[in-house]
Amino acid sequence: MSGWKERVRKVTPYVPGEQPSGRDVIKLNTNENPYPPAPGVARALREIGGDDLRRYPAPDIAPLTGRIAERYGLDADRVFVGVGSDDVLSMCFLTFFRGPEPLLFPEITYSFYSTWAEVYGIPYERIPLNDRLEIDPADYCGRSCSGIIFANPNAPTGLSLGLSAVEKIAASNPDRVVIVDEAYVDFGGDSAVCLLDKYENLLVVQTFSKSRSLAGMRIGYALGSRALIRCLNDVKFSVNSYTMNRAAIGAGCAALEDEAYFEECLSKIVSTRERAKEALASLGFSFPDSRTNFILASHRSVPASKLYERLKEEEIYVRYFNTPGIDNCLRITVGTDAEMDALFAALRRMITEEEAQKR
């Protein structure tokens, strides 16, 4: 082996969902929003001129930071913006969790948490969910740890934890940073933003990728105390001062200006989700009661891996995780009503065939 190979940082990377390019693909595998971003976003992008690109963007990501702050009734120095919440979360891991005690997070959750812990050399401990796939707040209280992170609603279970449970975790860990990843909160979770004035150690992370249809633009943010945001900025300015490009800043501001459109898309997705729960149940699936834009479903007789492969042959993409505890589940993103109907028709046919073969 060449000597340099021994000096390289080795990691097992996070594996994102497939991004197939065909036009007829039904893509229900990465929790993207099926509806386009607010119309003002395209307008804002058209208005970007040569001078905007010639010059560096604002290092404090103004005016987007201010607009986000306004929406949540916070001062701008309590908002940190990054290149998708993945960038924000990665900065959080680098800033807040130094060990030697373990960082705590659920055993079944966003699989990027263990990847960041590995790449930054942060010791961690994964805490099992209860048998209903819920986070038990008691597991995160009174523990020796370097910090806590969990997604609420959790992914890929889709289950939401009540605010009193989130508050209990923040209150029992005043000497540790507690991060709530609220990537899906707009689809029906309870946001911890209202607890931020009470807990200096609490940080809420959200994204424009799911509820605001801007996964391709890469905008995420953290909301918290001035002290936490200052620490995040110190690390960010030690890595890359200009994280957000001007197109993303403009697009983000435009998306925030159209709350009516935002609410309309959310209510369509929520009603399609509730309809999907009925359709999936009638096909023989069971699933936790999702508060997100996806459903983690397992079938009573046909293995998830088989359905995943067969759907893919028909260019219907859902997500399958070969992970203990959820390896018989499909994570199905809520698409448009038409996309979901195509999925249900395909599933009905496949399940009928598979069950007939078993007889």
Ligand SMILES: *Cc1c(COP(=O)(O)O)cnc(C)c1O
């Ligand atoms: C999608 C997702 C993110 C990352 O989203 P970005 O596109 O990077 O903003 C973070 N956390 C969870 C739980 C997610 O599902």
